[in-house]
Amino acid sequence: MQNKYLQIVENSYKKAEIPDIQVGDTVDVSQRILEGQKERTQVFNGVVIARKGSGLSSTITVRRIVQGEGVERVFLLNSPKIAKIEIKRTGRVRRSKLYYLRKRVGKATRLKEREKPISKKLAPKAAAKPEVSATTA
Numbered sequence: 001m002q003n004k005y006l007q008i009v010e011n012s013y014k015k016a017e018i019p020d021i022q023v024g025d026t027v028d029v030s031q032r033i034l035e036g037q038k039e040r041t042q043v044f045n046g047v048v049i050a051r052k053g054s055g056l057s058s059t060i061t062v063r064r065i066v067q068g069e070g071v072e073r074v075f076l077l078n079s080p081k082i083a084k085i086e087i088k089r090t091g092r093v094r095r096s097k098l099y100y101l102r103k104r105v106g107k108a109t110r111l112k113e114r115e116k117p118i119s120k121k122l123a124p125k126a127a128a129k130p131e132v133s134a135t136t137a
Helices: 004-013 099-103
Strands: 026-035 038-052 059-066 069-076 082-089
Touching (some): 026 059, 038 069
Antiparallel strands (some): 026 038
16 A cells, blocks of 8 residues: 555656556557757567556566567656557467567567457347247247
8 A cells, every 4th residue: 555645646647648558469669769959759669578567667578679689678657758659469478477588589479469358339249039928839
C-alpha cells in the first residue's frame, strides 16, 4: 500500500493514453530526441521481452536485431520523452520474461500471433432450438 500523498503526486505525472502492452507484443516506440535546438522523434521497433514495475515507474524492455546484433532498450512508460507507443503485432507467449530470445537467432526468434478475444456483442448468437409443444407430441 502506497502513501496517499505519493499517489496524488504520481497520478499528476501519469500518462492517460498508455496502450495495454503485454510481453510478446511487437511495438513501435517513438521517442523525442533533442539535438541542439531541434527536436525530432526516433522510432525503435521490436519485441517486448519484459515488463517491470507498476504505477509511475513501470518499464518495458524492447529487443530487436540490428545488423545481426541484438539491441535492447528499456523504456519508462510514463516518461515525457516517449511520444507514442504503437502495438504492431500481438505475440502469444506463456512466460512473463522472454529472456530466452537472447540466445536465439533468425527465424527461431519469431512468436506466434495471439488471437484477440471475441467480444460478447460481436459473437454470433447460438442457434435457437425449435420448441416442441406438448400438444403435437
